[in-house]
Amino acid sequence: MTDAAAAPLPRVVIVGCGFGGLEAARTLRGAPLDVVVVEKTNHHLFQPLLYQVATAGLAAPSIAAPARLLFRHQPNVTTLLGEVCAIDAQARTVRLADGHVLPYDHLIVAAGATHSYFGHDEWAADAPGLKTLADAFDIRRRVLTAFERAELEPDAARRRALLTFVVIGGGPTGVEMAGTLAEIARHTLAGEFRRIAPEDAEVLLVEGSGRVLQAMPEGLSERARQQLEKLGVRVRLGALVTRIDAGGLDVQEGGPDGPVHRIDSRCVIWAAGVAASPLGRLLAQALGAECDRAGRVKVQPDLSVEGHPEISVVGDLAAAMSHEPGKPPRPVPGVSPAAKQMGRTAARNLLARLAGRATEPFRYKDWGNLATIGRHAAVADVPTPFGPLRFSGYFAWLFWLFVHVYFLIGFRNRLIVLMDWASAYWTFRRNARVVPELDPPRQDS
16 A cells, blocks of 8 residues: 555544535535534534424424434545534644544534624523524423413413513514414414413514515515514514513613613513624634624635635625625625535535635525415515516415425425425414423513
C-alpha cells in the first residue's frame, strides 16, 4: 500500500442536521471525504409542520427521522450526538459540550435558529416558543391542560383565563398556530366536556405591526386576517407586548403613548421573534467575523467566512445575500428552501476547492410563500415565469397540503401524515392528544 493510499481522507465536519446540514451531507455523497455530522438531537425535524405536533394533529415520528437512519446508505458519513460549544479556527477543531474535540479540514456550520424575546428572556418560562420537539410537547401539554383545569375551576374569572389562548406574532407560525387552536376549541373538543363549552374559548393573535404575514403581499395578508377571524380568532394588530407573567400579558396599543391593556391568560405562545443559534456569535468571535443584529454570521458570496475559506455558514445562522446576474444582491430569507439551497451550494463549493476550481456565488431561487390558516383556508404567493400567482382559500389550502407532504422526509412519513390528515378532515379528531403529565399549575392559578 502506498503512502498516498494510506493518507487519511479530508475531514468535513457539519454542525447541525437541519435542512441546511442535511442537504450539505447528501451533496457530499460518494465524495472521497470523511464527513462527520454533529447534531445535538438524534433526529432531523421537518419544522414547517412542528405546530401540528404542538396542537396534537400529528405524532412526532411523522415529521422527524433519526439522523442515523437518513445516512445509513452513505458510508462516508459518521453521525455524532453532541452540542458544539467552541470552535478553534487556528487548530481547526470543534469542541463538544462533553469535552470531545473533533479536528476538521473543512467546516460547515448549520446550527439553525432559536427564539428571540427582544431582550426579555425572562418571558420564556411563561410564553414558550416553537423550534424543537421538546417545545411542541410543552405547548401541547399547556394547551390540553388548560381545558382540563377549566373543567375543574369553579371561579368564572379564573376559568375565563384558562380558556383564553394568546399567540404572539403574526408570521406563518403564529397564524397557523392561532387558526389551529380555534379549530381545536370549536370542533375537536366539542361535546367532550360537561362543565365547560370548549367552543367558548377565546383565541387571540397579537401582532405588533399593522398586518399579519408581512412577507406576503398586502392583499393576501388581509385575506389571511379575514380567514382567521372567520375561524373565530381575534386578531389584534399594532399591539406591542410589554410584559408577560404567569397570569397573562400586558399589551400596548396605539403607539408608545397608547393605553396598556391586561389580558388574563394561562396559555401564551411566543411566535414573534427569531435569533440565530448562540453558536453564531461564538463562531464570529473565534474568527473575527461580523454578526448582524439577529446574531447571524456575515458570509462571503460563496457562503464562506471572510479569511477562512475552509469554513462555511448556511441556513438561519448565515446573513447571506443572493447574487443573481444583472441584479443587486438581496438578502436571503430565513426559510427552509433557502437553507436547503445554501447547504447544497456550500457542499459544491467545498468540492470545487478540493478540485482547485473557482467557487460559485449563492443564488437563491424563490419558490414562494405559503401559510395555512385552517380547514379550507390558506394563502399562497407563488412566482411563475408569467408573474406571481396569488390565491387564497380552498385551492391554496390544497396546494399547501400537497407541497408539505411532498417535502416530508421518507415515504412512510408522507403516508402517515396523509392518513392522519384524512382522518382529521372527516372526523375533526386529533389523535395525538396524549401528554405524559399535566402542566404544573402557575403560581397565581
